[in-house]
Amino acid sequence: MAFIDLHGPLNLGATLLSGQTFRWSPEDGDDGWFRGIVFRNEIRLRQETGCIEFTCTPGPRERVAQIIQDYLRFDDDLTEIYSLLETDDRVKSSIDRYRGMRILRQDPWECLISFICSANNNIPRITRNVEDLASAFGSPILGGTSGNNAFPTAKQLADAGEKALRELGLGFRAKYVAAAAEMVSRAQIDLFSLREASYQEALDALIKLIGVGDKIANCVMLFSLNKLEAFPVDVWIDRALREWYFTPNLETVPRSRMRAWAQRRFGHYAGYANQYLFHDRRMAGQRG
């Protein structure tokens, strides 16, 4: 058992279960534990007052503690970000609802493949696709839960090939996943290096990948490449903006121009505004 001190706000549940990532789930029982896999570590996390508690395998704990802090972006000053975004009344309302929800800093490779799988798909099936990729082609984690493998490397997916990916149930996305695996495993594109690139450079590089358009590229940039100005426009953001900003008789912005509109409006931390609006709108939809 180990602990990490909290400095800023944290809503662990909203952070892990708000659709940025697909490999976390609450454990059975009502004791607040979440189980997931981050960079070949199986990790259990629980939020307590002033700290988070964790267990991990294979460890060592000190290194995993660093991985967790990096993953949860504890270097982001949420108080500062909130103060900038709360000038917008609608974003402030969403922040008030889910205060402490953080953008994650994920493995760019896993993030890319996960969101390629998200195209014209539903979340239960996306989750299943990602889990199936891991159990079929990923490596077991030492001391980890049986079948709960690490996410497969680019080489592992390239070796699997399009046919096996399609047979796994990825559908038409199998071709895109296979192509991305080839590109990455042959070092035709270096995803981690895009953390040092500008927003526009990273965007240009990502959308060269077949099956990756503006929306998926913005997800990968926001959730794994440190581009907090990224603003993925999906159906939920489309609904949120139309209902909360463009009605009843305000300017109308077509889907193709929503990202630029939002980035100008919300500025450097547009991605945080995106995540709060997205999650709030999606939860509102499920509330009915």
Add this chain to the structure above:
DNA sequence: AGCCAGGCCCTCC
């Protein structure tokens, strides 16, 4: 049963 899902590609205008 039939519509639709956290898009993207391709064609055609």
Add this chain to the structure above:
DNA sequence: GGAGGGCCTGGC
């Protein structure tokens, strides 16, 4: 350059 149709598969 952008509007419209098609796409694997399975959730609901």
